[in-house]
Amino acid sequence: MLLWAGGVLLLLLSVAVAVTIGPARISVPDVWSAVAAHLGFGSSDLSPIRDGIIWNLRMPRTLLAAVCGAGLAVCGTVMQSLLRNPLADPFVLGV
Incomplete structure (x- = not known):
C-alpha cells in the first residue's frame, strides 16, 4: 500500500513539474x-492569463501524456x- 501511495505522490509531483515547463514562467506552488x-x-x-495557461493549455496535455503512458x-x-x-x-517477438 505504501508503494502505491509513493507512486501516486510521485505522479502528482511529476505532473506539477511538467506543467511548469514552457515559455511562461510558472512555479509549482x-x-x-x-x-x-x-x-x-x-x-x-x-492572473486569468496564467490560470488559463495552466488549466486550459498545459494541464490537459500533461494529463493526456500520463494516461497514454499508463495505457x-x-x-x-x-x-x-x-x-x-x-x-x-x-x-x-515480431508481434
Whole structure:
C-alpha cells in the first residue's frame, strides 16, 4: 500500500513539474494553487492569463501524456503475462 501511495505522490509531483515547463514562467506552488482553486479547495492569486495557461493549455496535455503512458504500461504488462515471458517485446517477438 505504501508503494502505491509513493507512486501516486510521485505522479502528482511529476505532473506539477511538467506543467511548469514552457515559455511562461510558472512555479509549482502556482500550479498547486490554480488546481486547488479549480477543484474548490481555495482561491488563486494568479492572473486569468496564467490560470488559463495552466488549466486550459498545459494541464490537459500533461494529463493526456500520463494516461497514454499508463495505457502503454498496461499493454506491455498484458503482453508479458499472456506470453508468459518477462522479456516479451514486440520487436523481439515480431508481434
